[in-house]
Amino acid sequence: MTPPPQRPGKQINLMRGWPAHSLLPAEALRAAAQKALSDPAVYQPGLEYGPDQGYQPLREALARWLSAFYSGAGGADTSSGSDGNGNGKYSHAPDADRIVITGGASQSLACLLQSFTDPALTRRVWMLAPCYFLACPIFADAGFAGRMRAVPEDAEGVDLGFLERELRAVDAEAEAEKDGERKGFKDPGPYRKIYRHVIYCVPSFANPSGKTMSLARREGLVKLAREFDALVICDDVYDQLQWPVASPDDAAPTTTDEFPARLTKALLPRLIDIDLFLGPSPHDPSPSSPAHSFGHVVSNGSFSKLSGPGVRTGWTESSAALARGASQTGSTRSGGAPSQLAATVLAELLSSGALDAHVARTLRPAYRRRHALLLAAVREHLAGPLGARVSEAVRVPSPSVSGGDLLVYGGYFLWISLPEGGGAPPARAVAERCLAEENLVVGAGPRFEVHGDEAAVRFERGLRLCFAWEDEAALVEGVERLARVIRRMMDEGAGTGVPDPGAGVGDVGQLK
Ligand SMILES: Cc1ncc(COP(=O)(O)O)c(C=O)c1O
Structure with missing residues (x-):
């Protein structure tokens, strides 16, 4: 024994x-906060209610920063996109109209569900498994307890065949029950729409699996979302934290200047970049009107893993129509975007290059x-x-x-x-x-x-x-x-x- x-x-x-x-950028945040709080042009709006879509200088800084990081992602250098298709094809010019400032990825997920789903009309939430476990209670709070479905993955990511079969089966069953005649709990109004399905995933360096979805699976997933009227919510919260694998004997470089230039860019385009490239969807309420061209993907970003979770600030990038709708979530309209003061500090941190x-x-x-x-x-x-x-x-x-x-x-x-x-x-x-x-x-x-x-x-x-x-x-x-x-x-x-x-x-x- x-x-x-x-x-x-x-x-x-x-x-x-x-x-x-030891990895929190306290000194850089102190300098950014001091600067923000010393300038009335910054601290006055920072300490007042903010606009629904968030602090404009941060939206603009993020639009530039995200476009620079994701432009050219998935180029000929990338295994999953070995056809070279991704090389520049999915790049987009910065557009602050597509960005909304949020209270971080968790709060933002709750708001997206409030604005774009209705438990009476949205049929299922499909979650790539294993999943970020704290997303489950957010879906449950939005009325989806018992309607979250696990989608298996293989080494390349989501099992598209499984997902397509299951989406088809759920739709067939719902249509047989004439769920289209059901009245929803919500009135989406002119700036929002209710999606039939939600797909939730972490495409790059996932929590918890560490996996990165290949370009082919990203393209396939967006295609399925567009066919089945699903909103894909991607927690793109780890994309910037990437490095060439080291052996433990390697001396740690003091800067990433020594990393291959390829890694100054995202490894792969986001699903939102693919969806934007594909343009209006047949499920948009009026496909010819950009104001109603919602698309099928939202990228849910966060400063939590970059500058510390306590800042409780993030962003979404989506079509401009979906961004406007997201900013019309009731709790956002009463008081403006969350994290208004933190947003002024983070705008300084981003624009100065300190982040x-x-x-x-x-x-x-x-x-x-x-x-x-x-x-x-x-x-x-x-x-x-x-x-x-x-x-x-x-x-x-x-x-x-x-x-x-x-x-x-x-x-x-x-x-x-x-x-x-x-x-x-x-x-x-x-x-x-x-x-x-x-x-x-x-x-x-x-x-x-x-x-x-x-x-x-x-x-x-x-x-x-x-x-x-x-x-x-x-x-x-x-x-x-x-x-x-x-x-x-x-x-x-x-x-x-x-x-x-x-x-x-x-x-x-x-x-x-
Ligand atoms: C996949 C994923 N989404 C969301 C979050 C939480 O993000 P935030 O702090 O912005 O709410 C985390 C944090 O662990 C995460 O791993």
Whole structure:
């Protein structure tokens, strides 16, 4: 019998999806805030109610910044777009009319559902699984409890065949029940429309899977949305956090100036860029009128992962018609865009180049190094000896890189899949024992199953590990603790144990 383990004193939290305190740009924010609050032309509007679509200088700065980052994305250098189609095809000139300032991606998701869905008329919410688990209660609050459906993925991303079949089946059933004759709860008025379906996804460096959807799947998903009158809500919150994969022995570069130039641009076009390229949709209420050309995608962006979640500020980019409609959400009209004061500070941070400098000199090098250390520890302690699989980098064919392909990773998370056979225990039981025996918090796969449709796509063997919160040494030690627990459980024959389905790890507040 193994003696009861000594629980280590210091907790290591590999579940928490927050930026480490050492990575917060406090000094740059202080300078930006001081500047904003010293100029009446800035602080007066900043401290008053703002316009519905948000602080205009931030809208304009974001429009330029986003256009510069996404223009030329998915070019001939990118594996998923190897036909070269993406090269410039999906680029768009800056247009502040397409941007709305929000209170961050979570608040914005709630507002989008208030404005563009009606639980009486919107048939289903389709969520790529595993999903960002905190989106589920936002959909439930909007009236979609019990109508969220899990959509499986493969290595390239969304399973388009599955989604198309299921959309068709749901539509056929709804039409047989004559749901078109049903009266909605809401009157969308002239600036909004009610979509039949919602599709929710994180196309790049996803939370929790770390996956990046290929260009072909992005194009296919937009096509399906346009056919089935769906609004695709993309949480594009990690796109800027990308780096060439390093080995743990690589000296961390002090700036991303050493990164290949390819990585100054987004790896792939966003789904909104593809939808804008395709122009008016047959489902638009009056397709010939730009004022009613809503399109089918909204990009939901956030400053949370760039300048710190406490700023509670984000943006959406969409068609100008959808942007106008989004800004007409009731709570926005009463008081103007949220985060009005923060928006003045962030406009300064963006326009001065300080945000770009922070991303290039602090975030990308730090996350690159942390990712390399965590990955190496996972390979050494979990993949090799236990047969676990780990989320893979995106392969970008790059003639400029010696040795061929450039491997790119990004975001905050590694996703681990424990083997099905061989006696490896289920993830929920592992997470419980990690906390009890090793003072280690990890995210167990079932937490990321789609609420109400868990059985459709299960993640009983999945684990999410975040490399943004803990410091480098703790990342490595965390994986060692995790491997110890799994080995101990395997020695005990716990692999066949059935976990208590009601048990979770910690409260959601400490995890996010
Ligand atoms: C996919 C995804 N969407 C939204 C959020 C939350 O964004 P915000 O802080 O802007 O509300 C997160 C944070 O972890 C996330 O990972």
